[in-house]
Amino acid sequence: MGNEPIYSSMVLSVITFVYFLSAVLYIVSWIFKNGRAGRIATWVTVAAAIGNSAGILLRWVESYNYGLGHAPLSNMYESLIFFGLVVTVIYLFVEFKYQSRIIGAFVTPMVFLIMAYAALSPNQGIKPLVPALKSNWLIAHVVTCFLGYAGFAIAFGVSLMYMVKNYLPAIAGKLSGILPQSDILDDLTHRMVMFGFLFLSIGIITGSVWANSAWGSYWSWDPKETWSLITWLIYSFLLHARLMRGWTGSRIAYISIIGFMAVLFTFFGVNYLPGLHSYAK
Amino acid sequence: MNSIKLIFNDLWKFFASVKLSVILLLSIASSSVIGTFIPQNKPLDDYFHTYGERLFTLFYRLGFFDLYHSRWFTFLLILLTINIIICSIDRFKKNYKIIFPKTPLFPDSLFQKSRAQASFEVESPRNTLMERYEPYIRRRFKFVKCLKEGDSYRIYAEKGRWSRLGVYIIHLSVLLLLFGGLLGGVMGFRAFMMIPEGESRGVAKIMKTGEEISLGFDIRCNDFHVGFYETGQPEEFRSSLTVVEDGKEVLTRSIIVNDPLRYKGLSFYQSSYRPDTPDAEYFKDREISLKFKMKDSGFEYVEKAKIGDAVEAPENTGTFILKDYRSGFLFGGVRDIGPCFIADFVPDQGEAVEIVIPLQHPRFDHMRGGDFIVSVEDFEQRYMTGLQITKDPGVPVVYAGFIIMIAGFIITFFVFHQRIRLDILDEGAHRRIIVFGLSNKHETGMVLNIKNLAEKLERLDQ
Numbered sequence: 001m002g003n004e005p006i007y008s009s010m011v012l013s014v015i016t017f018v019y020f021l022s023a024v025l026y027i028v029s030w031i032f033k034n035g036r037a038g039r040i041a042t043w044v045t046v047a048a049a050i051g052n053s054a055g056i057l058l059r060w061v062e063s064y065n066y067g068l069g070h071a072p073l074s075n076m077y078e079s080l081i082f083f084g085l086v087v088t089v090i091y092l093f094v095e096f097k098y099q100s101r102i103i104g105a106f107v108t109p110m111v112f113l114i115m116a117y118a119a120l121s122p123n124q125g126i127k128p129l130v131p132a133l134k135s136n137w138l139i140a141h142v143v144t145c146f147l148g149y150a151g152f153a154i155a156f157g158v159s160l161m162y163m164v165k166n167y168l169p170a171i172a173g174k175l176s177g178i179l180p181q182s183d184i185l186d187d188l189t190h191r192m193v194m195f196g197f198l199f200l201s202i203g204i205i206t207g208s209v210w211a212n213s214a215w216g217s218y219w220s221w222d223p224k225e226t227w228s229l230i231t232w233l234i235y236s237f238l239l240h241a242r243l244m245r246g247w248t249g250s251r252i253a254y255i256s257i258i259g260f261m262a263v264l265f266t267f268f269g270v271n272y273l274p275g276l277h278s279y280a281k
Numbered sequence: 282m283n284s285i286k287l288i289f290n291d292l293w294k295f296f297a298s299v300k301l302s303v304i305l306l307l308s309i310a311s312s313s314v315i316g317t318f319i320p321q322n323k324p325l326d327d328y329f330h331t332y333g334e335r336l337f338t339l340f341y342r343l344g345f346f347d348l349y350h351s352r353w354f355t356f357l358l359i360l361l362t363i364n365i366i367i368c369s370i371d372r373f374k375k376n377y378k379i380i381f382p383k384t385p386l387f388p389d390s391l392f393q394k395s396r397a398q399a400s401f402e403v404e405s406p407r408n409t410l411m412e413r414y415e416p417y418i419r420r421r422f423k424f425v426k427c428l429k430e431g432d433s434y435r436i437y438a439e440k441g442r443w444s445r446l447g448v449y450i451i452h453l454s455v456l457l458l459l460f461g462g463l464l465g466g467v468m469g470f471r472a473f474m475m476i477p478e479g480e481s482r483g484v485a486k487i488m489k490t491g492e493e494i495s496l497g498f499d500i501r502c503n504d505f506h507v508g509f510y511e512t513g514q515p516e517e518f519r520s521s522l523t524v525v526e527d528g529k530e531v532l533t534r535s536i537i538v539n540d541p542l543r544y545k546g547l548s549f550y551q552s553s554y555r556p557d558t559p560d561a562e563y564f565k566d567r568e569i570s571l572k573f574k575m576k577d578s579g580f581e582y583v584e585k586a587k588i589g590d591a592v593e594a595p596e597n598t599g600t601f602i603l604k605d606y607r608s609g610f611l612f613g614g615v616r617d618i619g620p621c622f623i624a625d626f627v628p629d630q631g632e633a634v635e636i637v638i639p640l641q642h643p644r645f646d647h648m649r650g651g652d653f654i655v656s657v658e659d660f661e662q663r664y665m666t667g668l669q670i671t672k673d674p675g676v677p678v679v680y681a682g683f684i685i686m687i688a689g690f691i692i693t694f695f696v697f698h699q700r701i702r703l704d705i706l707d708e709g710a711h712r713r714i715i716v717f718g719l720s721n722k723h724e725t726g727m728v729l730n731i732k733n734l735a736e737k738l739e740r741l742d743q
């Protein structure tokens with residue numbers, strides 16, 4: 001098929017390397033306590049986010065040029081690219097709010113991996129939409145789900161930092177001065193989980209409304225739906241454990257890490273589950 | 282009497298515990314995992330094949346093949362429902378006095394212990410300070426109380442008290458979702474019907490049981506259309522439907538995949554389609570294009586005819602009469618070759634022959650060995666549209682649950698109950714101001730807020 005989005009693919013491959021650069025800069029700034037590298041890292045990341053947005057817009061324009069005109073949120077490649085952007089933007093906001101760049105050393109490598117993984121996916125051409133996908137609910141669904149996943153991804157990064165700080169005394173001895181205080185990490189995990197939980201909920205809700213408008217059923221227990229519910233229940237468990245049973249620190253960090261595993265499974269793993277016809281013959 | 286009360290109390294305590302709810306949330310999550318690893322609601326044969334006899338029996342007993350409707354899963358959901366109700370009532374009773382006090386409460390001992398504290402020193406006399414700070418705080422808080430008792434100069438203020446209700450809104454929304462789901466499961470159904478273009482149907486087949494139900498009115502399919510992209514992928518399925526009730530046309534509307542027709546509590550979704558095999562009635566007065574491929578010259582001709590028409594066969598070979606249509610034809614008395622047209626051919630010289638022209642086998646006429654091979658080139662293909670019909674009276678309840686759940690999250694996550702106390706103390710020549718903050722959550726945020734507030738107040742003095 002001739003619908004290869006040449007220009008946007010080019011932009012997005014370049015951006016993947018810009019993310020790599022920003023990850024290196026954040027890590028250098030963190031390990032060597034180099035403020036200058038940190039400031040450059042921030043600007044490189046801002047540039048990457050702008051380029052990432054431009055790539056997405058360009059892909060949108062290209063889809064119109066091929067006469068298929070639809071928002072670039074319709075397959076794995078497109079959603080990963082969007083996911084990378086959302087994580088970056090939320091991270092930049094957190095950096096601005098907390099005036100700390102250390103989290104960047106944990107988050108930007110993750111974004112780089114997301115983008116690199118996207119670049120490996122086989123289907124990057126722009127495909128026409130099948131009738132069921134033509135719905136504004138679908139766009140609302142994808143956008144909110146990824147906002148949710150992004151919140152959880154950052155909570156995961158922060159929880160990892162918490163684990164490094166508290167469970168690897170050998171490293172932590174050297175790094176303790178350069179990792180943020182535990183209670184700040186703990187608080188940030190909680191905030192990011194709340195953000196993620198809100199948007200995952202809205203994501204599940206818009207998905208339900210979409211399914212109901214397309215197939216007349218707002219919930220049908222298919223594996224993807226069910227896994228998003230499982231994820232939701234795990235984070236709901238986290239919130240209750242924290243608010244009601246007073247759990248903090250490493251216990252919350254553990255749940256946050258497990259929760260993110262569930263997010264990843266919802267997104268990738270579900271495709272490997274025994275599907276509708278895998279044993280039909 | 283007393284023992285009943287004791288049991289009741291025990292039960293109440295059991296269901297009011299957050300430990301139970303945490304256990305339930307995790308149990309429901311882990312049971313759900315099982316249902317994603319075992320495909321649900323397949324024919325039992327398939328399961329037997331995949332898992333072998335022993336596992337099959339075990340899984341069957343445990344209800345793993347329709348896990349989300351199994352008794353024990355339903356039981357977990359019922360426990361969760363009771364848990365949420367009792368727990369919320371229990372907490373609400375305890376919080377009632379804080380949420381709806383006669384006058385807002387400011388527990389001094391808690392203020393004293395709070396991590397959110399900040400202080401600064403200024404020169405002005407206490408009365409002046411009081412007058413300066415009060416309006417500033419009034420602008421930022423909903424309720425403000427000033428105290429001047431002997432030596433104690435104090436301002437109390439609070440806002441966001443009602444946000445403590447957010448949790449109950451969230452829990453109510455979860456109840457609505459559970460209740461709406463139940464309502465749909467008990468009172469609703471999903472059914473399916475196929476309607477050929479131009480015809481009406483009033484009966485649909487329930488998907489789960491295969492039972493037929495009457496809708497109480499008819500649906501007519503006026504037209505079905507499928508559009509394709511250049512790539513051959515379908516772009517759109519569209520059916521034009523008319524509701525016919527008591528012989529009267531009530532409503533006409535087109536539906537596409539994401540845009541169903543709703544009538545009398547039923548929703549009609551575009552779900553599938555297939556080409557229809559027409560009956561003889563359909564071909565009355567309808568033109569059919571026939572292709573004649575001449576044996577000698579190799580030329581091809583297309584002639585149009587209706588049933589009963591006689592046309593000149595090409596290249597002056599004779600007269601061709603399209604006689605009949607049959608929806609099935611047994612070739613040689615054994616093999617069904619599907620729907621066919623039957624024609625007579627009267628050549629200019631020689632005997633008349635009967636020709637069978639099957640719709641699905643264009644090369645069939647080859648065998649006759651005549652002057653030409655005739656086949657069906659084209660006719661107005663009729664489609665059947667496949668409609669899914671759902672009735673789910675739970676949907677409005679579930680949607681209400683969705684809306685208030687989002688509202689509840691926004692309230693609990695972004696608004697919180699903030700209370701402050703501001704002490705103005707004499708300390709020799711100057712005054713010491715101490716600001717305390719108290720909130721129901723977000724302690725770290727409150728520490729920051731109090732720090733900011735103290736800085737702003739200090740600046741008022743300059």
Ligand code: HEM
Nearest residue numbers: 236239243297298299302361364365368372448451455693
């Ligand atoms: C899946 C269902 C549930 C969801 C989505 C949910 C959601 C929430 C959320 C988001 C909060 C945090 C509110 C805040 O930030 O202050 C909360 C608090 C709470 N939840 Fe749940 N919850 C669920 C089930 C339950 C159940 C079954 C119980 C029963 C014991 C329960 C008891 C509580 C309690 C006691 C609080 C604290 C209320 C307070 O601050 O007074 N929740 N819930």
